[in-house]
Amino acid sequence: MGSVGEEVARLLQIGRPVFRDGVRQFLLARSTLIIAALLLTPGLLSGWFWYDSRGKVETQVIAGDEVRVFEGEVLHAVMADLFYGLAFDLYLPLVVALVALLGAAELLNTEFKQKTMQLLRTSPVRMYEILLPKLLAGTLGTFVAVGTPLTVIYLALLAHGGSFGLREHLPLLGAVLGTLLLASLAYTSIFLLINALVQRPLPVSLVYWLVWEVMLASGDSQRFSIMHYLRSFALPRLDYLGIVADDLNLAIESTSGGLTELVSIATDPWQAVGVLLALTTVAMLLSARLLERKQF
Amino acid sequence: MSIVLEAATRNYGLVQGVSNVSLELGPGITGILGPNGAGKSTLMKLVLGLARPSLGRVRIDGRDPASDWELRSRFGFVPEYDCFYDHMTAREYVAHFLQLQGVAPDEAGERAAALLDDVGLGDAMERRIRTYSRGMRQKAKFARAIAHDPNLLVLDEPFQGTDPTTRRLLMELIRSWADAGRTILLSSHILHDVEALTDRIVFLSGGQVLAVGDRHAIQKLMPHVRQKVRLTPADAGQRPQLARLLLEQPSVEGVSLQRDWVEVDTTDAEAFHRALPPLLRKAKIAIHGIDSPGEDLEALYEKLVGGEQWEA
Numbered sequence: 001m002g003s004v005g006e007e008v009a010r011l012l013q014i015g016r017p018v019f020r021d022g023v024r025q026f027l028l029a030r031s032t033l034i035i036a037a038l039l040l041t042p043g044l045l046s047g048w049f050w051y052d053s054r055g056k057v058e059t060q061v062i063a064g065d066e067v068r069v070f071e072g073e074v075l076h077a078v079m080a081d082l083f084y085g086l087a088f089d090l091y092l093p094l095v096v097a098l099v100a101l102l103g104a105a106e107l108l109n110t111e112f113k114q115k116t117m118q119l120l121r122t123s124p125v126r127m128y129e130i131l132l133p134k135l136l137a138g139t140l141g142t143f144v145a146v147g148t149p150l151t152v153i154y155l156a157l158l159a160h161g162g163s164f165g166l167r168e169h170l171p172l173l174g175a176v177l178g179t180l181l182l183a184s185l186a187y188t189s190i191f192l193l194i195n196a197l198v199q200r201p202l203p204v205s206l207v208y209w210l211v212w213e214v215m216l217a218s219g220d221s222q223r224f225s226i227m228h229y230l231r232s233f234a235l236p237r238l239d240y241l242g243i244v245a246d247d248l249n250l251a252i253e254s255t256s257g258g259l260t261e262l263v264s265i266a267t268d269p270w271q272a273v274g275v276l277l278a279l280t281t282v283a284m285l286l287s288a289r290l291l292e293r294k295q296f
Numbered sequence: 297m298s299i300v301l302e303a304a305t306r307n308y309g310l311v312q313g314v315s316n317v318s319l320e321l322g323p324g325i326t327g328i329l330g331p332n333g334a335g336k337s338t339l340m341k342l343v344l345g346l347a348r349p350s351l352g353r354v355r356i357d358g359r360d361p362a363s364d365w366e367l368r369s370r371f372g373f374v375p376e377y378d379c380f381y382d383h384m385t386a387r388e389y390v391a392h393f394l395q396l397q398g399v400a401p402d403e404a405g406e407r408a409a410a411l412l413d414d415v416g417l418g419d420a421m422e423r424r425i426r427t428y429s430r431g432m433r434q435k436a437k438f439a440r441a442i443a444h445d446p447n448l449l450v451l452d453e454p455f456q457g458t459d460p461t462t463r464r465l466l467m468e469l470i471r472s473w474a475d476a477g478r479t480i481l482l483s484s485h486i487l488h489d490v491e492a493l494t495d496r497i498v499f500l501s502g503g504q505v506l507a508v509g510d511r512h513a514i515q516k517l518m519p520h521v522r523q524k525v526r527l528t529p530a531d532a533g534q535r536p537q538l539a540r541l542l543l544e545q546p547s548v549e550g551v552s553l554q555r556d557w558v559e560v561d562t563t564d565a566e567a568f569h570r571a572l573p574p575l576l577r578k579a580k581i582a583i584h585g586i587d588s589p590g591e592d593l594e595a596l597y598e599k600l601v602g603g604e605q606w607e608a
Contacts, residue, residue, distance in 0.1 A: 119379055
């Protein structure tokens with residue numbers, strides 16, 4: 001084995017075509033395009049609201065900022081709430097995992113279906129040199145496929161709050177995109193592992209996602225789910241909106257001396273990032289090991 | 297490159313791929329022959345490191361192909377099945393695998409284009425492979441397998457589904473690689489293809505090696521197989537005399553007189569051929585031609601696979 005510098009240079013050289021092809025394969029897959037188009041549909045809410053509120057929106061100057069108001073409601077705050085709900089109740093817990101699941105199958109399972117895995121295994125490459133660029137391609141693909149519609153929706157919704165609204169809630173957009181990036185990475189690594197492990201990865205991935213990430217991801221047991229660490233990462237970034245642990249399902253009831261109260265079980269955000277990165281690393285090492293030992 | 301299999305056995309659950317196979321192969325073309333399910337593909341997978349032996353061991357130049365990833369830079373593999381990225385053109389496909397060999401992208405593209413041109417895909421190289429005919433796909437597979445100039449080429453049923461022109465082209469390529477000193481393993485269940493390329497043959501059946509060597513060596517391994525030898529005397533009038541003399545030979549089972557020749561049945565071809573020259577000299581019979589009509593590869597193959605050589 002060469003020096004670290006040589007290994008990195010080699011990884012970049014070998015990984016480049018795999019990554020480039022993976023991104024292309026992911027983003028041009030029919031399933032990705034259909035899902036991305038469907039994800040844009042909430043943006044239609046914006047058009048409906050624009051039609052409904054035409055001529056009724058007032059602009060007020062508050063503390064030097066031009067704030068738009070509709071029927072007594074500050075529009076940027078309403079739209080930020082709407083965007084927050086879409087992102088944290090629908091897109092991040094459900095859609096990201098689904099896109100990453102389909103993407104991982106497109107990236108790895110097709111290598112088995114098309115029997116190109118045998119060609120990779122007879123090429124002078126180590127499996128992590130194939131898996132790492134695939135992980136990055138899957139992460140980027142998921143991030144772009146979900147992040148683009150989310151950004152469009154943000155712009156469409158917050159535009160009702162004027163330029164002030166768009167600027168005011170950039171931290172929200174940042175929190176959503178940051179969480180999305182971590183989610184893309186973690187879910188892609190888990191689904192790549194499932195693809196390396198079993199011959200029929202789609203049903204197994206779906207069962208994992210529904211049973212583990214959706215059904216068990218509440219209460220104290222959520223510490224074993226990816227979603228817990230994603231919410232923990234996002235929580236402090238949503239503080240400015242008044243979002244607390246309970247809003248993100250990060251609180252459990254604790255009874256002490258007859259008094260029941262909600263207690264946050266959120267993990268420190270940087271610890272959460274560490275856990276997700278460690279999980280990704282372990283999943284990749286296991287996947288590489290499984291693929292190296294795969295018999296044909 | 298040297299290929300050594302030592303008592304290699306590979307099972308797939310309860311199904312045996314190959315059993316107790318010991319072989320030593322070197323440069324040049326070696327044909328792996330056997331019916332479907334004989335273990336040809338399993339043998340090739342063991343050589344390529346795609347499968348590990350359940351028992352025994354496999355070594356390529358003394359190294360383990362299943363764990364030595366660097367060794368694989370010297371392998372070229374043409375699988376029996378299609379193995380393409382649907383979304384790629386032939387040029388992208390060949391260049392992609394060249395880049396995995398460490399070739400820079402620009403150079404990979406140029407080399408891929410030149411190779412595809414060499415195999416007759418120059419006009420189609422920018423088309424997606426999924427639009428290709430069967431013969432074109434085979435050519436694309438060949439181009440990918442040889443692009444990095446490997447020392448060991450493993451060709452699994454390389455002529456399957458190809459038209460005569462493509463077949464001829466691929467055979468010429470294979471011969472040129474063998475002439476360049478490469479080690480080539482070629483499997484086929486079409487005997488004519490192997491016969492046209494090499495005399496060095498491994499016969500497989502039921503996962504076991506039945507015979508190894510050229511057709512004459514294999515013939516020697518089958519002492520109990522009945523064979524026909526056709527002797528054509530220069531003077532057709534000497535046929536009855538020749539027939540009588542031949543019948544006296546212990547290795548001869550029967551003789552039949554034909555219009556121009558005498559046909560001999562023997563179960564010990566080697567002894568027969570040893571005894572023939574002095575016998576002819578003594579009787580002063582000049583022979584115009586000797587051949588063995590049932591000794592082509594097809595016949596040997598059927599006898600071996602049929603288990604005839606084991607019969608007493």
